[in-house]
């Protein structure tokens with residue numbers, strides 16, 4: 001699949017003096033590794049490609065799992081997004097926990113037309129908590145914990161007549177499972193709301209890095225109600241970017257925290273190519289109900305053990 005790429009225009013500082021005047025962080029590029037989790041067909045690939053290219057492309061090969069690299073500017077910060085678009089209908093077992101550990105920020109996605117995909121998000125959030133804390137999960141870990149940047153996104157809001165999950169439910173649920181932000185969007189209809197998702201995730205990540213726990217007591221900021229959207233879109237420019245596409249072959253890279261590196265980067269400035277793939281294996285093992293329940297039991301047990309050893 002090819003996607004047309006926009007022109008890359010990178011701001012350049014002409015001299016060290018200018019660089020200094022414009023702020024000490026002007027050259028520093030922060031890298032944020034994002035994983036997008038969700039059931040099949042909720043719109044994960046559409047979201048990623050829409051953000052990078054501004055275009056909505058109807059159909060994607062459902063057998064791909066891909067890392068995209070995308071450089072942009074958010075609130076005057078140079079940010080490199082590494083986005084792992086996962087495969088939602090995977091049948092084979094994979095190392096979900098390793099992938100989650102690789103990531104710094106998380107997008108949990110459901111379709112407002114599919115209640116099952118909505119309910120799956122609780123399980124995914126649990127797995128994020130579980131994997132990131134390396135099994136030191138307390139009984140309340142599924143909820144409350146807001147110290148990881150996790151955004152809940154309800155997609156396909158344009159399909160009004162097929163809606164199965166209300167906005168209010170999504171918002172409430174987002175708070176209950178400990179997300180830092182909630183968005184209800186239509187990837188098809190609004191590029192701005194898509195941009196908002198990524199930019200707010202970056203902001204949450206940055207706040208939590210500066211001050212862990214800073215978002216704990218806050219309600220998730222809901223940013224995608226139509227009347228609020230305009231106010232929350234960042235003034236930063238998304239015009240300046242580079243696009244790269246990586247194959248996510250290097251599973252070891254994910255384990256060690258190394259970003260699997262780009263193989264076919266920026267196709268001569270002409271487009272992104274979703275390269276051939278590893279198969280669409282990802283997280284189904286742990287998303288299956290029985291495995292999930294086992295994980296929950298393990299977590300409760302380890303929590304009980306740590307409580308008794310504290311006493």
Ligand SMILES: Nc1nc2c(ncn2[C@@H]2O[C@H](COP(=O)(O)OP(=O)(O)OP(=O)(O)O)[C@@H](O)[C@H]2O)c(=O)[nH]1
Nearest residue numbers: 040041042043044045046058087088156186187188
């Ligand atoms: N109406 C509508 N359709 C959408 C929207 N976003 C995505 N779709 C459609 O939903 C279908 C699935 O989109 P994908 O992006 O392939 O979904 P995915 O979550 O990546 O699916 P998997 O690759 O199977 O995990 C496609 O036909 C898209 O065109 C949206 O906002 N509105």
